[in-house]
Amino acid sequence: MSRLDRLFQLLFGAFFTRYKTDRRFRRRAILETFRSSSGSKPDKALRYVSRAMRRAAQDDVMEAIARLSSHTDGLTEGEVERYRKRFGRNTVDFEAAMPWWKHLWQCYRNPFNILLTVLAVLSALTGDLRATIIIGIMVLLSTFIRFVQENRSNQAAERLKNMVNTTASVLRRPPKNEVNTRKNSGFDLHLKSDVRHVELPIHDLVPGDHVVLSAGDMIPADCRVLTAKDLFVSQAAMTGEALPVEKFALLSQPFETVFDAANLVFMGTNVVSGTATALVVATGQHTYFGRLSERLGMRDRNPTAFEAGVNGVSWLLIRFALVMAPIVLLINGFTKGSWVEASVFALSVAVGLTPEMLPMIVTSTLARGAVALSRKKVIVKHLDAIQNFGAMDVLCTDKTGTLTQDRIALERHTDVFGGISNDVLRYAYLNSVHQTGLRNLLDDAVLQHVELQHDLLTAQGYQKIDEIPFDFERKRMSVVVEGRTGERTLICKGAFEEVLSVCEGVKLGAENESAALDEDMSERIRAAAADLNRQGLRVVAVAIRQARGGQSVFQVSDEAGLTLVGYMVFLDPPKESSAPALKALATHGVSVKVLTGDTELVALHVCREVGLEHCRYLLGVQIDKMNDGTLAHAVERHQLFARLTPAHKERIVGALRGNGHVVGFMGDGINDAPALRAADVGISVDTGVDIAKEAADIILLEKSLMVLEQGVLEGRRTFVNMLKYIRMTTSSNFGNVFSVLVGSAFLPFLPMLPLQLLVQNLLYDLSQVALPFDNVDDGLVSRPLKWDPRDIGRFMLFFGPLSSVFDIATYALLWWGLGAQDIAHQALFQSCWFVEGLLTQTLIVHMLRSPKLPFVQSTAALPLIVATLTIIVVGIALPLSPLAGSFGFEPLPKAFYPWLLLIILGYAALTTVMKRFYARRFGWV
Structure with a gap:
């Protein structure tokens, strides 16, 4: 199910299910959600995935590679293409678009279309074939418009998402290197010189691929670890474990579940620290994450603030509909005597009070906002x-x-008291050039500085022995190198306080003299570093320790007893x-x-x-x-x-x-x-x-924060245009229904036929289809905007009855001025009120889209002007057209048009006065 369709369900799912909202929004582990939502054992597909991963964990490295028809140095491009045809793309259909036929059904299946369908069925049962056909056309038109608009919105959203790709570092082997891995005696950690590291979108991975992982990487598939160095993985998304879990290439103990296996990593988790090479075992829907996502969908996801806000608005409209529709039914049932006709009319009123186009307007507005952003x-x-x-x-x-500026430059390299020291630069360079973990801007600055200004300084003659990767708790990392004479040196660099905490001595001057790091020395060093900090310079400490010649594996505990050499001082200007x-x-x-x-x-x-x-x-x-x-x-x-x-x-x-x-x-x-x-x-x-x-x-x-500021304003413009539709439609429809109640109580006939009411409502909604493209006043986006159902209810109750004042004036004109007082003249009455109601409703689009004076201080966008003018022309022409009889209309008398113009001008004037009062009293947004 696409995100847009889930949004639609949340917009109107409140008709059937009351969602509970929680601002604290706790994200649950997938397995926890799976257990709570299913309450049963995993299905056959999940058991199959579990067996495959257990087998991969229990195999030795060479068996795991051979089982997947892979090689010690990765796959060739030809093998990848064959495997992709067999296994498909490495994507999870968690956010995949629906088939067109299913999307079309979703566009139809909403409460409003269902109510219209019920009306069509009732019309057919009462023998009104024309009403049945017309209501059917309305349903098809509403469904088709939403289908087309959402398709365009989905395509726009997908194009935008495709602009940001998550990649993985993969080993690729030229075809000439194909070998039979079963004949190899062990896994060769030293890759052939012609094996390439390539960055590929994760959806291009296939089983058998070798991926290189480091801190910050997403695990792109379900994998078996081949090599690992201080690899810690966060599995919170899958298991809910708060702390990262260390992973190894070999199993050291039995495991109960696949998530306990120390040599397995899973799609949906991420590397916290360390490095690794891993063999892709399962991709896409064949991963544990993929299988679980098929079962879970989004059933247990709490609504976001946006969804909760729209849900609150939906409940507001539902409550009004549940109150108004029964009142209309009772009044018309008792006064007109036909309960069937009254029921159909009450259903029409309920539909008229609800904004049928809301899903389409919301989707179009969000998509337009995304494109604008x-x-x-x-x-x-x-x-x-x-x-x-x-x-x-x-x-x-x-x-x-x-x-x-995100362009950090190495400003200087000093000893512990601020004197220039090339020894500090040499140690920092050896650390940066040999580390393979989370490389950052500081490392790049060191390497660039050496390349540009110190041509004689190279890493030749030094061999890397081991590495202790960076993590955000220690805030330091170390490499161990061996020089030409065989001595091994641990070089540690990182945040000043964190490196100082593992030092016992200090190197003094250009000679290899050192002093103990006592309290007095510590204060002097801290003062020197603080002075650099006050200048806006970032201080990275460098410390060393001679390592035992026979030691080749180093851990965090070896970062102890170090000698502080000096600082690398960086400048990152604003x-x-x-x-x-x-x-x-x-x-x-x-x-x-x-x-x-x-x-x-x-x-x-x-x-x-x-x-x-x-x-x-x-x-x-x-x-x-x-x-x-x-x-x-x-x-x-x-x-x-x-x-x-x-x-x-x-x-x-x-x-x-x-x-x-x-x-x-x-x-x-x-x-x-x-x-x-x-x-x-x-x-x-x-x-x-x-x-x-x-x-x-x-x-x-x-x-850039400037880009962010522009994005914030565009987000507010998008919100304002959505709010316009909801405010206009609810207030206009509420006023229309209130007028219906008054007319139903005093007229001997229905003030408007159910079919006419539905047509009027549909035409009004069509006039607002262009609202997503409307202009927004600068003053409306000057502060943060939030959903407030109470404000929408207040707006509806304040402006809705204004139109009823002029509707009742129209009733009086038609009753006493034009003599429409009996059943014989009901078509005249209904035709005149239809046109007056539609024109005032359409006018409200321009009157309430801004607190300013329309067409003078604030002008709508051209598409919205064209849409509203078109609907006005259609509304006036409909009673004069050949289709008039099908809708129960008759031509309007010429004497009515001057009064119609006067009513519209009066309505515009009263609304202008009242909206200024409303803006002063309550604010506009």
Whole structure:
């Protein structure tokens, strides 16, 4: 089921099921959801997947490779093509588009079309064949319009999503290297020189492929680990385990479930730290994730803020329909004497009170907004995130690359007291050039600096022995290299405090003299580093230790007893666009909070440079000591949060949401993934790591707050256009139904036939089809916008009866002025009121689309003007056309037209006065 169809079900599923909403929105593990929703044992397909993965875990490396007809150095392109034809693409049909026939059925199957179908059946049973045919045409037209519009919207959404691809690093072997792997005695870790590493979209993977994994990567399929180095994988999405699980190439103990197997990794999980090579065992729908997604769909997914808002509006309309329709039935049943006719009319009123085009309008508006955002370099992965984007009132963002230029340069390399030291540069270069884990901008800056300015400095003569990968708890990483003379050196670099915590000595001067790291020395070193931080420079510490000659495997525990050599000092200057972007966001009601893992001194310097002068900060160690209540108060008072771990960022976002804010989080690293998921709208960039892009709802093609500010405004424009339709339709239809109640009580005939009421409602809805393309006043998007069913109800009750005033005036004119007082003149009465009602309803599109004066201070977009003019012409011409008799109409008398013009002008004048009063009293949005 597509996301758009799920949105449609949520819009109107309230007719049958009451959804419970929860702002705290807890994301559940897939297995937990599976157990709670099925309550039964896994089906045959799941058992088959489990058996296949168990077999892969129990095989040794060579058996696992041979079973999949793969090779020790990957597949050839020809083999990949053959396997793809056999196994299909590596995609899960979790978000796949429906077949056209199923989509057509979904477009028909909504409560409004069902009510119309009931009316058609009742008309057929009473012998009114013309009404049956006309209502049938209306159903087909409504269904077809929605089908076409949603198809276009789905295609637009897919084109946008395809602009952001998640890739995997894969080994590809030229055809000449094909060998019989069963004859090999063991798995060769050293690849042949002509084996290529290629970056491919994950949907191109096939069983037998070898993928290279590192920190931040999504696991692209169900895989067997072939080699691993300090590999930790987060399986929370599958099992709900909070802590990452370490994975190995070989089993060391038996396992109960496949998720307990230490040498298996699964699609839907991600690498937290370390590196690995893995063999793809199952892809697409044949993975554990794929099989579970077939069973689960989205049955247990809590509604988003957008869905909950629209659901609340739907319930509002349903309550009005449930109240008004029975009243109409009783009044007409007792006063007209025909309960069958009264029942048909009451059903027509119920349909008239509900906005049939709401699913299509919402879908078209969201799709149009997504396309408009793409022109501003903002790609929307999930359409319903657009409204959350516009409703956002707090933006949490990282510092690096967002406020700063994301072009870090190595400013200097110094000893512990600030003197230039080439030894520090040499050790840092050896660390950066040999590490294979999570490479970042700091490593790139070191390598670029050496390449441009230190041609004589190379890694020749050094051989890498082992590596201790980076993780966001330690905030450091180490490599062990062996020199020409056979000595082995552990080189550690990372955040200043974290590296200092594992040091026992300090290297002094150019000679190999060292001193103990006592309290006095520690204070002097910290003062030197703090002075650099105050200048806005980022300090990365470098430390070393001589390793035992025979030791070849190193762990985190070996990062101890180090000698601090000095610092690599980096400059990441603020972007010129950051200050105006922050000012613009503040003007539009969005406050920015900076969440960074960097030191508070560096972050404060950058914040002051971009205009955040009086920035109060809170440290991660302080957050650890706070309970949820204390943190909830603290996040409101502080604008900068420094020295944070991923868990800290997630807690801060959760605290802000708990305070009632709509929170956006912008991040591009693996450490940002938990906060991206916790936010109302997750924002990442196309250069971010896989897990960040997967967790985000919106992807920026340019890492800039200015782009983000434009996206926020477009999200608000999208919301305003949706709100226009709901407000206009509910108030207009409510006024129309109220007029029907008055007319039914005092007229000897129905004020309008059921068929006429339905045609009027359909024409009015068609006049608003162009609303997604309407212009939006700048003043309406100046602050965050949220769904408020109470406001919509108030708007409906305030403006709806205004049209009834002029409807009743029309009744009086027709009754006393034109003599339409009996059954013989009911066609005249109904025709005149039909035209007057349709024209005032259509006029309301222009009167209520903006608080400003229509056509003078605020003009609708050309498509909307054309649509409304067309409906006005059709409405006036219909009683004069050859089809008039089919609808029960007759030509309007010429004497009625001047009065019609006067009524319309009076309605426009009264509405203008009242909307100014409403805007002053309640605000407009």
